[in-house]
Amino acid sequence: MSNAWMVVATREIVVRALNKGFLIGLAVTVAMIGGLIGFTSFMEGRTQSFEVAVVAGDESAVTALESAAADAASDDRQIELSMLPVDDASAAEAALDDETADAWLSSGAASGTDSWTLSGWREPDPDLTQLIGTTVRDQVLADRAADAGTSMNALTAGSEVETERLDGNPVDPQVVLVAGFVLAFLFFTGAVGSGAMIAGSVIEEKQSRLVEIIATAVPLRQLLAGKIIGSSVIALGQNLLLAGVGLIGVSFTDLSAILPAMTATMLWFVVFFTVGFVAMAALYAVAGSLASRTEDLQYTTSPLMMLLMGVYVVTFSADGTFERVLSYIPPASIVSMPVRVLNGDALWWEPLVSLLILVVATLGAVLLSERAYRGALMQTGGRVSWKTAMAAERGTTLGA
Amino acid sequence: MSDLEVRDLTRVFLSGGAPRRAVDGVSFTASSGLLTGFVGGNGAGKTTTMRMIMGVLAITSGEVRFDGAPVTRHDRREFGYMPEERGLYPKQPVLEQLVYLARLRGIAPSVARREVLEHLDRLGLADRAKEHVEKLSLGNQQRVQIVAAIMGQPKALVLDEPFSGLDPAAVDAMADLLREHTRRGVPVLFSSHQLDLVERLCERLVILGGGRVLANGTPDELRAQGVTRHRLVLSGDAGFVRGVPGVLAVDVDGPSALVEVHDDTAATRLLAAALERGAVREFSPVRPTLAQIYREVTA
Numbered sequence: 001m002s003n004a005w006m007v008v009a010t011r012e013i014v015v016r017a018l019n020k021g022f023l024i025g026l027a028v029t030v031a032m033i034g035g036l037i038g039f040t041s042f043m044e045g046r047t048q049s050f051e052v053a054v055v056a057g058d059e060s061a062v063t064a065l066e067s068a069a070a071d072a073a074s075d076d077r078q079i080e081l082s083m084l085p086v087d088d089a090s091a092a093e094a095a096l097d098d099e100t101a102d103a104w105l106s107s108g109a110a111s112g113t114d115s116w117t118l119s120g121w122r123e124p125d126p127d128l129t130q131l132i133g134t135t136v137r138d139q140v141l142a143d144r145a146a147d148a149g150t151s152m153n154a155l156t157a158g159s160e161v162e163t164e165r166l167d168g169n170p171v172d173p174q175v176v177l178v179a180g181f182v183l184a185f186l187f188f189t190g191a192v193g194s195g196a197m198i199a200g201s202v203i204e205e206k207q208s209r210l211v212e213i214i215a216t217a218v219p220l221r222q223l224l225a226g227k228i229i230g231s232s233v234i235a236l237g238q239n240l241l242l243a244g245v246g247l248i249g250v251s252f253t254d255l256s257a258i259l260p261a262m263t264a265t266m267l268w269f270v271v272f273f274t275v276g277f278v279a280m281a282a283l284y285a286v287a288g289s290l291a292s293r294t295e296d297l298q299y300t301t302s303p304l305m306m307l308l309m310g311v312y313v314v315t316f317s318a319d320g321t322f323e324r325v326l327s328y329i330p331p332a333s334i335v336s337m338p339v340r341v342l343n344g345d346a347l348w349w350e351p352l353v354s355l356l357i358l359v360v361a362t363l364g365a366v367l368l369s370e371r372a373y374r375g376a377l378m379q380t381g382g383r384v385s386w387k388t389a390m391a392a393e394r395g396t397t398l399g400a
Numbered sequence: 401m402s403d404l405e406v407r408d409l410t411r412v413f414l415s416g417g418a419p420r421r422a423v424d425g426v427s428f429t430a431s432s433g434l435l436t437g438f439v440g441g442n443g444a445g446k447t448t449t450m451r452m453i454m455g456v457l458a459i460t461s462g463e464v465r466f467d468g469a470p471v472t473r474h475d476r477r478e479f480g481y482m483p484e485e486r487g488l489y490p491k492q493p494v495l496e497q498l499v500y501l502a503r504l505r506g507i508a509p510s511v512a513r514r515e516v517l518e519h520l521d522r523l524g525l526a527d528r529a530k531e532h533v534e535k536l537s538l539g540n541q542q543r544v545q546i547v548a549a550i551m552g553q554p555k556a557l558v559l560d561e562p563f564s565g566l567d568p569a570a571v572d573a574m575a576d577l578l579r580e581h582t583r584r585g586v587p588v589l590f591s592s593h594q595l596d597l598v599e600r601l602c603e604r605l606v607i608l609g610g611g612r613v614l615a616n617g618t619p620d621e622l623r624a625q626g627v628t629r630h631r632l633v634l635s636g637d638a639g640f641v642r643g644v645p646g647v648l649a650v651d652v653d654g655p656s657a658l659v660e661v662h663d664d665t666a667a668t669r670l671l672a673a674a675l676e677r678g679a680v681r682e683f684s685p686v687r688p689t690l691a692q693i694y695r696e697v698t699a
Binding site for chain 2: 007008011015204205208209212213214215216217218219378
């Protein structure tokens, strides 16, 4: 009798692991993560090449373009420049129109004005604009410096600003932002997806009265425990898989330098999520027991859905003091604390305290849910409210 | 003798304003080794009583006893139960979920598997063991459900409408199956709307109406409680019976009449009057059917 929960948990795991919808959803998520990482590293590793048209006789433009090409090659900017000499301005325009050239550079001298022009058929590529803009400015400055009897180096010496980071954290804030988004997304999809499955499995048993047969064989407490444990094992496995795929993927990109920091964050996230998920699973089981038909589920699960949506929306955009507060409040702490760990903002004891709060909250949620679940499960005919469920007398065999 | 005994069982529902006594002081015994039929109209309280016996519904007052002592959850764990509404896991194969349910009752997987296959074979479902329950016809789903109840040699069977939706052959197979369990000395309580079936199968009968026990006993005992009717067949017209004191003519059709006689002198008077008018071909008591008794007690 004591291992009835294991029988229940095993069934939950097996049924779920063989569920086509679940497997397809998981495969899609893995593919999305792989695709995202692949796309990122492709974009990073890609070399852009540009054809820049120059009108014959525009010597300044030729010089500027040659030094820009040299800069690009030495600077690891992943830009390749090549020059396309054209006869005149109209030929340059034609080259832009038929896309043989990506841009057309003309110096002030050539166009008879003071300013340089980089023309494109549409707005020229920003990377190209930046590269050429810098080169042209340096070239013009160098010419004027020479005219004034000095040199570029003399003028710019000591004018550079170097950045230095004292916390020693190598993680780019941009990465933290993305990680926050990804964790919030994983939390949301994981909790909602698994939650819906638990609620569905509860209502399946309630609607068919199968639960009456089960209740005479096993205490409902063990049935609930088996369901929660079974789904939590699945959720844990799912998150380990996704985290693993993500981390392996990241190791192939430029972000591999921050892999240790990311791994710690992921592990914290998995721990937080697993603990928090137990509470969500219990609450979703109640949502299932409050319904009397599958159709009722969308009503009974909507408060949980709102909660999870709230966590999703609030956590991935939070920062500063607000994020610090959130990192202690379950269930937002499931996302916010790991993000703060990645950020390097959390002291070593902070995740532990937050985890403790989460564990206490989870215990509370489970105890509350266990009572409501037992109260609602045998009540048929219409939706049951939380209040009725908590107040319900329980069948004599249902408690122990 | 492990009788299943219900004493003064009461259930009051509070939902929806005024308290409603769905079951009101119900007492009866489902004796070991006997098939006890539980009869009553919709809302009579049959299902509520059975749910209280199985402990899935809290008892307002009264008690359920098994084998001479208050029933425990360990007893109930070994009861076979078939709830009112049918349904198992629709998307799980028959064998797999029956083994699961057996394991929840503490039966070892290998034993459970063997027993389930045996039962399925007997009910003609051996070749459907790997199919999903939702693919079976309603009658076959019903059979799977009964297997769920009778697995593991239960100590008592509590079955809510086990015969509904079964064809006559399946009814007989089901009845044989239940008798096998009564032969083991197990009490079997089942509810039904089909009075003819109950009359044919049951050794004992409990008629419920408005949450109370209206009649309780063997079919013969119940018949004896009712007023016996007599059939009188004459050579001539039987219309005169309407005028005989102490005799109620239920139906007169030419030479034959169905009458109720309230005492022996009235019977003698009726027979004498009949003989004055000619030959008496038949004068015999008519045993009331259960349906009549049911109508009388529930009227």
